[in-house]
Amino acid sequence: MSHPHHGLRILAEKDEKLHEALDPELLRECHEGWAADTDHFSPWTQNTLESLGVVYESVEKNFETLICGTCTSSFDVARKAIAANELGYWGGVLAINQTQGRGQRGRTWISPAGNLYGSLFWPNLPPKWQTLIPLITGLCCAKVLESKGLSPSLKWPNDILINGRKVGGILVEDRGGDVLMAWE
Secondary structure, eight states: OOOSOOSEEEEOSOBTTTBOOOOHHHHHHHOHHHHHHHHHTOSOOHHHHHHTTEEEESOOTTEEEEEEEEESOHHHHHHHHHHTTOEEEEEEEEEEEEEEEEOGGGOEEEEOBTBOEEEEEEOOOOHHHHTTHHHHHHHHHHHHHHHTTOOEEEETTTEEEETTEEEEEEEEEEETTEEEEEEO
8 A cells, every 4th residue: 555655654563573563552551641642542543543644554665753562672673674675764663662672782771661762774874973873863862852941961972861860872783884873
């Protein structure tokens, strides 16, 4: 099925190895804010979501944002979509939780439901620029938080802090020229 718009794609199909489908009940259980949004947009049907510009079905070529339920990691889902030419540059994957998230130096990262985890597919940049991606992204995130009245700071190489406590992190991974940036 071809859609005239590109944008948000909710993954309604399960991938046995990588991710669960996302459904309204799963969102409702994860966070009270998401429960309110789920109720606001109900009934969550193909027609209702399409009227908002959201597609709820399997992946279509070059979508900008893919959203899934529980996944191994947003990196893994993004890598599969990139390999299948389903995710273009600046496209991303959002997940409500990750079972095999990873942090700096490959450390295991616990990613419980209630937060939002994502990966962004960057265009192929010269290596000297790739090292700046966490800093550039952290600065952009800090500016958004400042616009909301918060006072964030950045801790090299990849943490966003508010009042000295970590509220987010950024990780960059390059495999064969495909650069992904993940955040939590």
